Amino acid sequence: MHLMAVLVVGLGIFFDLYEVFLAGTVSTALKDDFQVGADQLKPLLASAFVGAFVGAVVMSRIADRLGRRRAFYLTLAVYSAFSVLAAFSPNVEMLIVCRFLAGLGIGGELPLCDAYLSDLLPARHRGRLIGWAYTVGFCGVPLAGFLALNIVPDTYLGVAGWRWMFVIGGVGAALCWVLRRGLPESPRWLEAMGRHEEADRVVRIFEESAHRNTAAATSPTGPNGPTDPEAEAPATVPEKASLRQLAQPPWRSRSVMLVIFQILQVFGYYGFGTLAPLVLASKGYDIVHSLTFSSLSFVGYPIGSLLSVFVIERVERKTLIMLSAFGMLAFGLGFGYAHNTAMIIAFGFCYTLVSNLFSNAYHVYQGELFPTRLRATGAGGAYSLSRLASAVMPYVLLPLLLNHGANAVFVFIACAMAAVIVDIGLLGPRTTGRSLEELTSPGLATAPGAGVPLDAAAAEH
Numbered sequence: 001m002h003l004m005a006v007l008v009v010g011l012g013i014f015f016d017l018y019e020v021f022l023a024g025t026v027s028t029a030l031k032d033d034f035q036v037g038a039d040q041l042k043p044l045l046a047s048a049f050v051g052a053f054v055g056a057v058v059m060s061r062i063a064d065r066l067g068r069r070r071a072f073y074l075t076l077a078v079y080s081a082f083s084v085l086a087a088f089s090p091n092v093e094m095l096i097v098c099r100f101l102a103g104l105g106i107g108g109e110l111p112l113c114d115a116y117l118s119d120l121l122p123a124r125h126r127g128r129l130i131g132w133a134y135t136v137g138f139c140g141v142p143l144a145g146f147l148a149l150n151i152v153p154d155t156y157l158g159v160a161g162w163r164w165m166f167v168i169g170g171v172g173a174a175l176c177w178v179l180r181r182g183l184p185e186s187p188r189w190l191e192a193m194g195r196h197e198e199a200d201r202v203v204r205i206f207e208e209s210a211h212r213n214t215a216a217a218t219s220p221t222g223p224n225g226p227t228d229p230e231a232e233a234p235a236t237v238p239e240k241a242s243l244r245q246l247a248q249p250p251w252r253s254r255s256v257m258l259v260i261f262q263i264l265q266v267f268g269y270y271g272f273g274t275l276a277p278l279v280l281a282s283k284g285y286d287i288v289h290s291l292t293f294s295s296l297s298f299v300g301y302p303i304g305s306l307l308s309v310f311v312i313e314r315v316e317r318k319t320l321i322m323l324s325a326f327g328m329l330a331f332g333l334g335f336g337y338a339h340n341t342a343m344i345i346a347f348g349f350c351y352t353l354v355s356n357l358f359s360n361a362y363h364v365y366q367g368e369l370f371p372t373r374l375r376a377t378g379a380g381g382a383y384s385l386s387r388l389a390s391a392v393m394p395y396v397l398l399p400l401l402l403n404h405g406a407n408a409v410f411v412f413i414a415c416a417m418a419a420v421i422v423d424i425g426l427l428g429p430r431t432t433g434r435s436l437e438e439l440t441s442p443g444l445a446t447a448p449g450a451g452v453p454l455d456a457a458a459a460e461h
Contacts, residue, residue, distance in 0.1 A: 001184075001209040005120055006133045008179050009113050012076060013137025015173040016109040019048070019083060019102065020270070021144045021298070022165055030092070030162065040092050045394040047096045049270075051103020052387035059108020060115075060380020064373060068116045068186045071108060071376070076177040079105030083170035087163040107387050110363065111380035118367030118375065119186040123435045127312040127364045134360045135305040141352075145298040188436075192372040246370070246378055254369045255378065257427035262386035264423070265362070267416040268328045269355055270390050271397055271409070272335075276348065279336070279406045297348030304356030312361060317368075318428040320361040322421045327354035329417040336410030368431045371440040 030044065055075070063071035079102050086098035113133065121129050147168065151161035187206075190199035246255045276297060312320065328351060335347035370378035400408045431439055 001206050002121060002129065005183060006117065006129050007136065008176070008183055009117060010133035010136030011176045011179065012072070012109060012173075013113055013134060014140040015076075015169055015176060016079070016106055016140075017137050017301075018140035018144045018172070019079065019106055019169050021141050022148075022169065030095075042394040042398055043096055044092060044099065045398075046391040047099040048103035048106060049387045049390035049393075051100040052107030053103075053384045053391065055104035055107025056111060056380045056384030056387055057107075058104070060111050060376040060384070063108070063112050063115060063376035063380070064189075068112065068119070068189055068376070069180075069183060071112050072116070072180050072183065073177065075105045075108045075112060076173050076180065077105070078102070079109070080170045080173035080177060083166050083173065085170075087166035087170070103387075107384060108380065111366070111383040112376055114363050114367035114379050115376035116186055118364075118436065119188040119372065123433060124313075126368075127317065127361075127432065128309055130364045130367070131305065131309040131312050131360045134356070134363060135302055135309060138301040138305040138356055138359075141301040142298040186372075188372045245374060246381065251370060251374070251378065253427060254429065255382065257423060258366060258369065258378070258382035259385055260423045260427075261362070261420055262382045263389045264416045264420045265325075265358075266386045266390045267393060267397070268325070268332065268413050268420070269359060271393055271413050272328075272332065272348075272351055272355065275397055275401065275409065279401065279409065280344070296345050297352050300349040300352030300354075301356050304353035305360055307353070308357050308360040311357070312364065313432065316430055316432045317361055317365045318424050318430060321358060321365065321424050321428075324354050324358035324361065325417045325420045325424075327351075328358060329414040332410045332413050332417075336406045365428075365431060368434075368436065368439050369429070372436075 030041075055078075059071050059075050062074065082098050082102035082105070086095055086102060089095035089098055114130070117130050117133060118126065144165070147165060148162075151164055154161050156164060184202045184205060185198070187199040187202040190196075190202065245251060308320075315323075331347050331351040331354060335344065335351055338344045338347050366379040366382065367375065397409050397412065400412060429439070
């Protein structure tokens with residue numbers, strides 16, 4: 001059942017990321033179809049991110065107050081409905097509105113997935129399994145690229161190819177919504193809300209599933225048994241979680257670190273994915289060539305995500321984030337300055353590969369920093385600022401691209417990633433291999449060297 005939850009959540013991530021990267025891949029076609037100029041292109045690229053900012057705040061709060069399952073239903077339903085509606089936009093203004101409304105669902109999806117899987121998965125395998133969920137999800141990025149390459153330049157049944165791109169995303173999200181009806185509520189959330197009997201029933205379902213499928217399981221509490229030690233936390237008294245707690249010790253330093261990180265990382269991560277086709281167009285490539293190069297570069301996203309599965313539990317999370325951020329800095333500068341076709345594709349592929357080591361590490365990381373009753377709100381609140389920064393991004397990077405060229409864009413991105421490295425290095429705690437109870441103990445969070453395992457036994461737990 002753990003693996004089923006990982007797969008179903010990963011499919012939701014798949015369509016979320018497909019939609020996020022959609023605007024960049026179809027933007028060149030919209031220039032011709034709607035005669036979109038630079039002034040309209042900026043709000044078109046920004047609209048989904050503005051909606052995602054609102055959605056991340058609202059949906060994450062719903063997840064902590066009303067439950068992860070209810071929030072899951074809402075995010076995919078909103079995204080699916082307005083993505084399909086976007087396909088029938090008669091003008092760019094309606095497309096912008098539909099992208100904003102679809103963004104309400106998109107914004108809550110990833111932080112909610114991080115919180116839900118962090119709630120559900122055992123400490124020793126949390127990073128690896130979340131890495132698998134994102135590997136499934138990031139297959140949506142090259143799919144968006146290759147579909148755009150083959151569909152966008154043509155019409156089908158008298159309908160422009162870019163419109164079919166939105167239909168595919170919306171219908172796929174609707175199918176994923178049906179699959180999510182089989183997911184259980186987070187037992188940690190139920191326990192935090194004082195709903196102990198319901199939490200116990202969910203844990204027993206997972207135990208029974210493990211007994212049926214794990215031949216080595218001889219005892220529910222044995223070292224190789226189906227019940228994770230974290231599931232045996234003592235019963236808690238429900239306590240109302242206030243947003244003010246995120247700005248107070250012991251969570252204030254983690255909140256500050258995550259806010260700074262999320263504002264800056266979008267220029268490196270989404271900046272490349274959104275602007276790569278436009279950067280290539282500025283280098284003189286036509287729509288087919290720019291989409292071809294972008295599609296080949298985007299293959300690095302799922303491959304980088306798959307690579308993270310094998311290293312994310314072997315390298316300390318904050319260290320992996322810092323190293324991969326440095327890789328994005330270096331390969332981004334290479335992509336910006338490259339003019340040879342082979343070098344453009346090579347640097348683009350390496351950039352997307354290392355950026356998904358970065359992405360998977362921080363998605364696991366942000367789900368480990370706050371207690372259950374604040375987990376979705378803490379991760380989603382900071383993540384919402386990344387969506388707002390993404391909305392601002394076209395107004396910063398497009399003028400740089402148009403007035404100063406691709407080199408200036410990637411120098412700016414390199415500076416942002418350098419600041420990310422400093423932020424995580426100075427303020428980020430260590431989390432790899434540790435239980436959520438240990439990571440979110442108020443005494444440990446405020447202690448000197450917080451985040452460093454106390455001993456080998458604690459690290460193993």
